[in-house]
Amino acid sequence: MTEKSLKTLPQPFKILALESSCDDTGCAILSSDGTLLAQKLHSQEEPSQLGGVVPEVAARAHLRHISEITQKTLKEAGLELKDIDVFAASTGPGLIGGLIVGANFAQGLALSTGKPFMAINHIEAHSLSPLISPSPLRSEKGVTPYLLLLASGGHCQLIGVKNVGNYTYLGGTLDDSCGEAFDKTAKALGLGWPGGPKLEKLAQGGNPKAYALPRPLMGRDHCDFSFSGLKTAVLRVIQPLSPEGLEKESPNIAASFQKAVTDILKDRVEHAIKRFPQAQALCVAGGVAANQSVRSTLEALASKEGMQFYAPPIKLCTDNAVMIAWAALLRLETGASTKVSAPMIRPRWPLSEMNF
Ligand code: KG4
Ligand code: ZN
Numbered sequence: 001m002t003e004k005s006l007k008t009l010p011q012p013f014k015i016l017a018l019e020s021s022c023d024d025t026g027c028a029i030l031s032s033d034g035t036l037l038a039q040k041l042h043s044q045e046e047p048s049q050l051g052g053v054v055p056e057v058a059a060r061a062h063l064r065h066i067s068e069i070t071q072k073t074l075k076e077a078g079l080e081l082k083d084i085d086v087f088a089a090s091t092g093p094g095l096i097g098g099l100i101v102g103a104n105f106a107q108g109l110a111l112s113t114g115k116p117f118m119a120i121n122h123i124e125a126h127s128l129s130p131l132i133s134p135s136p137l138r139s140e141k142g143v144t145p146y147l148l149l150l151a152s153g154g155h156c157q158l159i160g161v162k163n164v165g166n167y168t169y170l171g172g173t174l175d176d177s178c179g180e181a182f183d184k185t186a187k188a189l190g191l192g193w194p195g196g197p198k199l200e201k202l203a204q205g206g207n208p209k210a211y212a213l214p215r216p217l218m219g220r221d222h223c224d225f226s227f228s229g230l231k232t233a234v235l236r237v238i239q240p241l242s243p244e245g246l247e248k249e250s251p252n253i254a255a256s257f258q259k260a261v262t263d264i265l266k267d268r269v270e271h272a273i274k275r276f277p278q279a280q281a282l283c284v285a286g287g288v289a290a291n292q293s294v295r296s297t298l299e300a301l302a303s304k305e306g307m308q309f310y311a312p313p314i315k316l317c318t319d320n321a322v323m324i325a326w327a328a329l330l331r332l333e334t335g336a337s338t339k340v341s342a343p344m345i346r347p348r349w350p351l352s353e354m355n356f
Contacts, residue, residue, distance in 0.1 A: 003338055004337065018106045020066065027041075028040075070105070094347065124351055124354045144280050152177060199257070200293070207256070216229040
């Protein structure tokens, strides 16, 4: 397959990117001048019917939708396949079945058109989402170093970003992701899936001090997270309740749980700030970034620490193909080539391997 770099690509060039690492099938076309030419996202219905993402079911759904989503995106941009200069796809980390579908589809398009293919690390794409134009953190002078809290359904990590291709992994969850803790607690409270937004709404009518829930690892001198003990503690509160008792208490349980998660995230971020003092900004991405309690607490922390606070628009915080296209563009602009140096699919792919 042809290998290209910024010097050998036409100017401006167009990137078509695919995202299929979990339960969203996304396609985006980005011009190298930063103009988003088109994007489509199909969020699968199956997880809300099944109460969560079932990897095999998700992979089959990607297979059903990927071709149509790609065609619709090309149509919206008024382009044909031959107009695309670079194809890109998430090739890890994520659910292997979905990654195989997206990466093979994109690679097939690249092979058939004689254009290069770029394998994109999904966590790097989330990490670079605060740099998507218009961004307060990227200018002619370069990138403002930032600390990123990625809190989604699949991930919970703290990453220091000095520049594109210069990442420091500070810590991550030892068990459940943050979004998973929201989803499992919401399920125990009888709310639908995904539970995060529903739990947040319920918590608005509750007392966050009603239940003394644990805050695992809080105060520890590292940046790792643990949510499974908190989830179990909530289950212990719920189990003895009668259906009427649960109905009456559920806003209080939701509010107490949300406060515990917010306290944990704040504490872990405070530790990360100490370990990555270069950071001039605090950023948050992933679905949990939509939570107002989490957001306002982190915003207040950033202001106390004299840091800028920035969260990309929520549709760029959750899984999407726009961030995959931007990760490809930012890497090319920073001197990377389209060469695929990693094995094709990486269900586990440490971010440290993306450092230049
Ligand atoms: O980034 P995303 O789409 O994650 C992956 O699929 O990995 O985020 C989805 C996660 C779900 O766990 C969802 O419950 C959670 O983000 N979430 C929220 C809120 N909105 C979405 N959690 C708490 N509060 C919210 N408002
Ligand atoms: Zn993701």
